[in-house]
Amino acid sequence: MLEIQRIRNEKEAVITGLKKRNFDATEVVDSLLGIDLQWRNSKTELESISAELNILAKEIGELFKQGKQAEATAAKAKTADLKEKEAVLKTTVEGLDTQIIQLLYQLPNVPNEIVPAGKSELDNVNVLEVGTKRIFDFEAAPHWDICKKFDLIDFELGVKITGAGFPVYKGKGAKLQRALISFFLEEADKAGYQEFIPPLVVNEASGYGTGQLPDKEGQMYYINEDDLYLIPTAEVPLTNIYRDVILPSEDFSIKMTGYTPCFRREAGSYGKDVRGLNRLHQFDKVEIVRIEHPSNAEKALEEMVDHVKGLLEKLGLHYRILRLCGGDTGFASALTYDFEVYSAAQEKWLEVSSVSMFNTFQSTRLKLRFKTNDKKTQLCHTLNGSALALPRIVASLLENHQTPEGVVIPEALRKFTGFDMIN
RNA sequence: GGAGAGAUGGCAGAGCGGUUGAAUGCACCGGUCUUGAAAACCGGCGUACUGUGAGGUAUCGGGGGUUCGAAUCCCUCUCUCUCCGCCA
Numbered sequence: 280m281l282e283i284q285r286i287r288n289e290k291e292a293v294i295t296g297l298k299k300r301n302f303d304a305t306e307v308v309d310s311l312l313g314i315d316l317q318w319r320n321s322k323t324e325l326e327s328i329s330a331e332l333n334i335l336a337k338e339i340g341e342l343f344k345q346g347k348q349a350e351a352t353a354a355k356a357k358t359a360d361l362k363e364k365e366a367v368l369k370t371t372v373e374g375l376d377t378q379i380i381q382l383l384y385q386l387p388n389v390p391n392e393i394v395p396a397g398k399s400e401l402d403n404v405n406v407l408e409v410g411t412k413r414i415f416d417f418e419a420a421p422h423w424d425i426c427k428k429f430d431l432i433d434f435e436l437g438v439k440i441t442g443a444g445f446p447v448y449k450g451k452g453a454k455l456q457r458a459l460i461s462f463f464l465e466e467a468d469k470a471g472y473q474e475f476i477p478p479l480v481v482n483e484a485s486g487y488g489t490g491q492l493p494d495k496e497g498q499m500y501y502i503n504e505d506d507l508y509l510i511p512t513a514e515v516p517l518t519n520i521y522r523d524v525i526l527p528s529e530d531f532s533i534k535m536t537g538y539t540p541c542f543r544r545e546a547g548s549y550g551k552d553v554r555g556l557n558r559l560h561q562f563d564k565v566e567i568v569r570i571e572h573p574s575n576a577e578k579a580l581e582e583m584v585d586h587v588k589g590l591l592e593k594l595g596l597h598y599r600i601l602r603l604c605g606g607d608t609g610f611a612s613a614l615t616y617d618f619e620v621y622s623a624a625q626e627k628w629l630e631v632s633s634v635s636m637f638n639t640f641q642s643t644r645l646k647l648r649f650k651t652n653d654k655k656t657q658l659c660h661t662l663n664g665s666a667l668a669l670p671r672i673v674a675s676l677l678e679n680h681q682t683p684e685g686v687v688i689p690e691a692l693r694k695f696t697g698f699d700m701i702n
Numbered sequence: 703g704g705a706g707a708g709a710u711g712g713c714a715g716a717g718c719g720g721u722u723g724a725a726u727g728c729a730c731c732g733g734u735c736u737u738g739a740a741a742a743c744c745g746g747c748g749u750a751c752u753g754u755g756a757g758g759u760a761u762c763g764g765g766g767g768u769u770c771g772a773a774u775c776c777c778u779c780u781c782u783c784u785c786c787g788c789c790a
Contacts, residue, residue, distance in 0.1 A: 323752065326759040336771040340720040355770045525749085656749080
């Protein structure tokens with residue numbers, strides 16, 4: 280959520296910035312400012328009436344104490360009219376209040392200066408490509424065939440137990456999962472991220488904190504009986520650790536990591552994109568989350584990008600980094616880098632990580648702040664990224680590292696898998 | 703699932719209709735003292751909105767009510783804890 284103060288102060292900049300998303304904010308901003316003005320006026324009026332009532336109440340109390348019953352009763356009569364006015368104004372102010380929140384919820388984050396304007400993924404900017412397409416001297420198999428051949432992942436069995444999008448990992452397939460998780464966590468640990476094992480279900484307040492609610496509830500599994508949500512990413516529980524927190528000084532840099540399964544309903548997805556590991560309802564992911572001083576956020580983003588690069592390079596994968604254009608950048612993000620790995624057999628790029636900087640968009644709702652040196656409270660900046668999501672990494676590992684004899688495990692993973700070949 | 707207790711500032715913990723935004727202790731910050739530190743003493747110390755400012759308003763888990771006036775009384779919801787049962 281954008282701060283109303285920002286819209287008051289930088290109206291034009293907000294509108295111009297949002298244009299890069301192809302979002303015409305003029306109407307929303309205008310009505311927002313109009314309502315905001317009304318709100319402030321009504322609120323001021325309401326407060327002065329409340330102030331008057333407070334004074335009267337004190338006086339009446341004083342009169343009763345002094346035993347001046349008659350005077351007190353007379354004073355009481357005066358309050359009736361004010362109370363009525365107060366009640367009316369209170370309703371008005373509350374109404375305007377909800378209108379403001381509703382409008383604010385409609386506005387996505389203002390993109391960073393370096394975000395290119397654009398409508399879709401076609402306008403994303405390729406900022407780096409590492410590696411080259413592998414040339415096969417045999418018929419390269421897609422990962423779902425490899426999984427079947429070596430009995431690594433059983434999609435049909437998942438359908439039997441649960442449904443589509445809930446695969447069963449078996450044998451070396453299961454070990455590979457565990458190895459990747461350990462590898463990613465160890466790398467995060469080395470980079471200074473503190474490891475957490477958070478709950479996999481969260482309450483409504485947490486959903487609002489990171490912005491999954493109110494809009495995206497359809498994407499989360501919901502447990503009606505207990506009013507809880509299955510997490511779509513570890514970002515939700517990890518970031519919400521710092522909901523309603525005021526950090527005591529300017530001197531902070533919070534780096535968290537956590538492995539969790541992630542649950543996504545993926546309502547509306549269909550077609551070939553859902554084949555094999557490309558899109559699942561339950562998948563594993565190691566997430567990195569950072570809470571930073573505004574002045575350090577951009578540097579943090581760079582570090583996170585470098586971290587993810589390191590992971591992909593250690594796995595020997597051919598990847599590229601895209602700076603997302605305005606239209607493709609997520610609602611809450613100000614700047615996002617997507618990492619895509621080339622899937623040799625499917626002959627397409629698969630998104631394996633998304634690293635985003637949210638500025639104060641999340642911390643506004645989270646009420647996550649810090650104390651400045653002159654004792655003021657200021658909003659923190661939040662960032663997060665996948666480091667990494669497993670399924671598509673597994674898909675590309677299997678496809679890119681396949682040989683006629685089997686799949687070669689990258690050097691960096693071997694100490695975690697305990698084997699160097701899937702055959 | 704059954705029974706009970708409770709939710710007050712960073713923490714502990716008073717208050718139980720009227721100068722209470724809230725005693726007291728601890729923690730924290732500033733100062734005095736000290737070569738320095740500790741101790742002692744003095745002062746400060748929640749958050750948010752609003753106002754150029756003095757200030758004003760709200761806030762004692764959330765919502766509603768009674769009252770001139772509520773942290774204090776009533777209703778309701780949520781959450782936490784304890785005991786019993788059940789399960790691991």
